[in-house]
Amino acid sequence: MASPDFSYGTLGFQDIIVTLDAGVATVLINRAKQRNTFGRVISSELLRVFELFDKDDRVRVVIMTAEPTAPAYCSGADISGGWGGLWKPESEKEGEHAHRDSGGVLTIAILRCRKITIAAVNGHAAGIGMTAMQLPFDLRFVWEGAKLTFPFVRRGIAPESAASFLLPRLLGHSRANSLLLTGEVVDPSSPHLQGLYHKIIPAREDVYPEALAYARELAAQTSQTAVAITKGLLQHPGATIEENHLLDSRALRILGGAGDAAEGARAFKERRPVAFADTLSKNLTSWYPWWTSIDIKHRQSKL
Amino acid sequence: MASPDFSYGTLGFQDIIVTLDAGVATVLINRAKQRNTFGRVISSELLRVFELFDKDDRVRVVIMTAEPTAPAYCSGADISGGWGGLWKPESEKEGEHAHRDSGGVLTIAILRCRKITIAAVNGHAAGIGMTAMQLPFDLRFVWEGAKLTFPFVRRGIAPESAASFLLPRLLGHSRANSLLLTGEVVDPSSPHLQGLYHKIIPAREDVYPEALAYARELAAQTSQTAVAITKGLLQHPGATIEENHLLDSRALRILGGAGDAAEGARAFKERRPVAFADTLSKNLTSWYPWWTSIDIKHRQSKL
Amino acid sequence: MASPDFSYGTLGFQDIIVTLDAGVATVLINRAKQRNTFGRVISSELLRVFELFDKDDRVRVVIMTAEPTAPAYCSGADISGGWGGLWKPESEKEGEHAHRDSGGVLTIAILRCRKITIAAVNGHAAGIGMTAMQLPFDLRFVWEGAKLTFPFVRRGIAPESAASFLLPRLLGHSRANSLLLTGEVVDPSSPHLQGLYHKIIPAREDVYPEALAYARELAAQTSQTAVAITKGLLQHPGATIEENHLLDSRALRILGGAGDAAEGARAFKERRPVAFADTLSKNLTSWYPWWTSIDIKHRQSKL
Numbered sequence: 001m002a003s004p005d006f007s008y009g010t011l012g013f014q015d016i017i018v019t020l021d022a023g024v025a026t027v028l029i030n031r032a033k034q035r036n037t038f039g040r041v042i043s044s045e046l047l048r049v050f051e052l053f054d055k056d057d058r059v060r061v062v063i064m065t066a067e068p069t070a071p072a073y074c075s076g077a078d079i080s081g082g083w084g085g086l087w088k089p090e091s092e093k094e095g096e097h098a099h100r101d102s103g104g105v106l107t108i109a110i111l112r113c114r115k116i117t118i119a120a121v122n123g124h125a126a127g128i129g130m131t132a133m134q135l136p137f138d139l140r141f142v143w144e145g146a147k148l149t150f151p152f153v154r155r156g157i158a159p160e161s162a163a164s165f166l167l168p169r170l171l172g173h174s175r176a177n178s179l180l181l182t183g184e185v186v187d188p189s190s191p192h193l194q195g196l197y198h199k200i201i202p203a204r205e206d207v208y209p210e211a212l213a214y215a216r217e218l219a220a221q222t223s224q225t226a227v228a229i230t231k232g233l234l235q236h237p238g239a240t241i242e243e244n245h246l247l248d249s250r251a252l253r254i255l256g257g258a259g260d261a262a263e264g265a266r267a268f269k270e271r272r273p274v275a276f277a278d279t280l281s282k283n284l285t286s287w288y289p290w291w292t293s294i295d296i297k298h299r300q301s302k303l
Numbered sequence: 304m305a306s307p308d309f310s311y312g313t314l315g316f317q318d319i320i321v322t323l324d325a326g327v328a329t330v331l332i333n334r335a336k337q338r339n340t341f342g343r344v345i346s347s348e349l350l351r352v353f354e355l356f357d358k359d360d361r362v363r364v365v366i367m368t369a370e371p372t373a374p375a376y377c378s379g380a381d382i383s384g385g386w387g388g389l390w391k392p393e394s395e396k397e398g399e400h401a402h403r404d405s406g407g408v409l410t411i412a413i414l415r416c417r418k419i420t421i422a423a424v425n426g427h428a429a430g431i432g433m434t435a436m437q438l439p440f441d442l443r444f445v446w447e448g449a450k451l452t453f454p455f456v457r458r459g460i461a462p463e464s465a466a467s468f469l470l471p472r473l474l475g476h477s478r479a480n481s482l483l484l485t486g487e488v489v490d491p492s493s494p495h496l497q498g499l500y501h502k503i504i505p506a507r508e509d510v511y512p513e514a515l516a517y518a519r520e521l522a523a524q525t526s527q528t529a530v531a532i533t534k535g536l537l538q539h540p541g542a543t544i545e546e547n548h549l550l551d552s553r554a555l556r557i558l559g560g561a562g563d564a565a566e567g568a569r570a571f572k573e574r575r576p577v578a579f580a581d582t583l584s585k586n587l588t589s590w591y592p593w594w595t596s597i598d599i600k601h602r603q604s605k606l
Numbered sequence: 607m608a609s610p611d612f613s614y615g616t617l618g619f620q621d622i623i624v625t626l627d628a629g630v631a632t633v634l635i636n637r638a639k640q641r642n643t644f645g646r647v648i649s650s651e652l653l654r655v656f657e658l659f660d661k662d663d664r665v666r667v668v669i670m671t672a673e674p675t676a677p678a679y680c681s682g683a684d685i686s687g688g689w690g691g692l693w694k695p696e697s698e699k700e701g702e703h704a705h706r707d708s709g710g711v712l713t714i715a716i717l718r719c720r721k722i723t724i725a726a727v728n729g730h731a732a733g734i735g736m737t738a739m740q741l742p743f744d745l746r747f748v749w750e751g752a753k754l755t756f757p758f759v760r761r762g763i764a765p766e767s768a769a770s771f772l773l774p775r776l777l778g779h780s781r782a783n784s785l786l787l788t789g790e791v792v793d794p795s796s797p798h799l800q801g802l803y804h805k806i807i808p809a810r811e812d813v814y815p816e817a818l819a820y821a822r823e824l825a826a827q828t829s830q831t832a833v834a835i836t837k838g839l840l841q842h843p844g845a846t847i848e849e850n851h852l853l854d855s856r857a858l859r860i861l862g863g864a865g866d867a868a869e870g871a872r873a874f875k876e877r878r879p880v881a882f883a884d885t886l887s888k889n890l891t892s893w894y895p896w897w898t899s900i901d902i903k904h905r906q907s908k909l
Contacts, residue, residue, distance in 0.1 A: 083559035156563030164536035165547035233770035244771035256689035260762030459866030467839035468850035
């Protein structure tokens with residue numbers, strides 16, 4: 001999908017509003033009346049749009065945000081119908097092993113999106129508002145007044161959206177324990193969150209504009225292929241440093257022969273801005289992905 | 304062991320004093336005359352009591368602490384008889400591979416305790432006072448005046464109690480290197496310790512009371528089964544994010560059908576405190592543990 | 607190589623100046639006219655000298671630094687001839703999989719050096735100046751005015767020198783993403799770098815003297831064998847905590863029977879400074895290394 005000509009505004013989404021401008025796609029969470037809770041519709045719409053972003057060469061950076069006047073960035077899963085509303089029908093028929101948490105399915109899709117992803121957290125966040133709606137993103141901007149919590153142990157439920165995998169990787173196990181085993185409500189300046197946010201912003205209404213300005217700069221100055229390969233190396237680094245060395249050596253050799261790297265070296269020498277032209281659909285090496293992708297659908301996967 | 308009726312005060316411990324109140328068990332290190340050093344007796348008593356805490360439904364949170372008037376929280380291993388006093392007899396007979404470090408045995412037992420564990424470090428700590436007596440706990444409270452050190456390279460010995468495994472996981476390798484390879488004495492506010500302590504407390508005598516108030520709140524507000532499953536997911540998250548997603552999906556499905564999760568959702572809806580009733584002995588899924596536990600006893604284990 | 611009698615000053619290096627005094631070896635980067643860029647000569651000289659440091663019993667601590675008047679600590683790879691100048695000839699003949707990044711080769715050699723290693727970053731650093739010239743070191747000292755950047759995505763190239771493996775291990779994935787996926791220029795006080803530097807020093811000309819004073823203290827107070835074993839445990843900790851427990855138990859048992867540990871216990875008891883005499887060539891256990899070293903040379907290794 002080189003540069004498709006559809007407009008994201010025409011795709012008929014209900015719970016999100018999606019726009020694309022100058023290489024930056026914005027996803028606006030559009031459920032203020034439901035406190036921006038996470039339910040079936042937004043789940044499937046986000047899943048679809050992140051798969052599109054991954055393939056659409058026009059997209060270089062993705063931002064997800066909410067209206068700064070909404071009651072929350074995302075106040076958690078919609079459990080107005082109890083937890084039961086969240087189960088996949090398969091798990092009712094075939095047993096608990098057949099359930100697939102929709103937050104986890106979305107988390108994996110966001111991680112697999114090969115563009116730079118930014119969560120612009122301009123409001124309170126709880127539960128899945130902290131996990132799937134934040135942890136799989138590459139960067140997080142946050143309003144300094146946001147109230148943030150992973151409340152699972154206080155609700156009698158397990159952490160979802162692969163938070164028990166991602167949070168220790170992002171911040172280390174000490175902070176992950178402090179957050180996941182207490183369910184405490186914390187501010188962005190809490191010692192338990194240090195390192196999680198790329199930037200903390202005083203005014204709620206400035207979070208998205210600041211993220212957007214940063215995203216535009218990244219969209220203009222970064223190579224689409226180099227970003228994809230770098231995300232691949234960070235997520236699939238090899239089991240040992242020696243294996244990583246073989247992987248990054250090969251990546252360097254491949255990218256170094258391509259257009260963007262030559263342009264990067266020329267621009268550096270000539271002290272001028274870069275003008276990267278390589279795209280994933282035309283220029284990504286066939287060696288990518290160098291790992292085996294795991295299918296998480298029931299019957300395709302088991303432990 | 305649903306809710307046994309023995310009192311911890313009757314178990315005849317020598318080097319520790321154990322009490323239980325309102326779901327919170329407290330272990331007081333009781334060797335002030337020996338500067339709270341770690342020796343054979345305290346080692347076996349702690350091992351026994353953490354195995355009891357794990358099984359005793361009455362226990363929801365465990366705190367370990369010392370008298371705030373003691374010379375130290377724990378000043379290290381008792382090497383008054385040289386290092387030789389620490390060797391297991393097997394290693395003398397069968398060779399160095401047969402030795403099992405008692406700090407490591409205790410560390411693994413504390414990690415395997417399925418309740419929330421808190422080290423209330425109200426005094427100086429060195430060596431095993433930093434490792435087995437702190438690192439395997441879920442949360443650490445500390446007195447801001449404590450002098451803290453991992454002195455192994457300055458004693459000609461290796462880091463023990465699996466510190467070379469736990470410290471990088473808790474804080475990352477950069478801080479672990481700064482601590483383990485220099486043996487420097489640091490304060491809780493040192494940049495090398497950032498993230499290790501859940502809370503730093505100005506007055507030494509306030510460390511235990513603050514930890515206790517926090518523990519009581521956790522005991523009242525958290526689900527015993529959700530805590531056990533969350534600890535399991537953090538310690539055994541699966542090798543990949545996809546595997547973690549399968550594990551937490553199953554955990555969500557199992558817990559979501561049980562009493563505590565239903566109570567958690569109802570209490571949230573009704574805006575009232577939770578009243579969790581599920582216990583490990585009655586309500587923990589038979590799927591737990593989903594991993595194979597490794598026996599570390601000599602002859603049951605080898606590399 | 608017990609204590610060889612050669613002087614590092616006689617080895618005929620061109621791009622580095624190497625001295626040894628009181629157990630501390632200093633490597634001075636000597637390419638100020640080329641902005642201390644990284645090229646073929648310095649690469650092979652550093653590779654050689656770190657292999658010597660590893661084996662030379664006289665060396666207990668290694669410092670790498672630059673003239674504080676140089677334009678930079680290391681301003682990156684020398685790409686005056688484009689990226690092509692960096693490829694190994696094998697990769698031209700045999701394909702991209704045959705390339706071995708020279709920064710990665712050096713990184714692995716520095717990690718394998720069994721002495722304490724310190725990067726004294728007394729100037730700006732970019733690209734390989736941040737990766738191979740800093741990340742594999744045990745400790746990093748830095749000038750607070752240094753401008754630091756991992757610019758790879760802005761040059762159209764992949765992160766090199768195993769940075770995609772090392773940086774997340776050192777600081778966690780959140781900070782590694784913030785650094786590697788944005789290519790931002792940051793100060794040592796940036797939140798994205800917290801934990802990376804052992805010490806941040808106000809005056810540029812004080813960085814090396816402070817590192818040297820610290821290194822001399824470490825050289826006098828630490829055991830060569832305990833340092834080597836500790837580095838081994840940190841880099842090869844075993845796959846599980848149980849495996850780590852077996853490894854550190856054996857390490858404790860081995861070291862505890864040797865000279866340095868006995869001296870460490872005696873000095874502690876007698877409240878006097880230690881006088882460690884054990885050396886790697888004479889006293890390191892034949893059990894070391896307990897892992898299989900992986901050969902990264904082309905044809906000896908493949909994925």
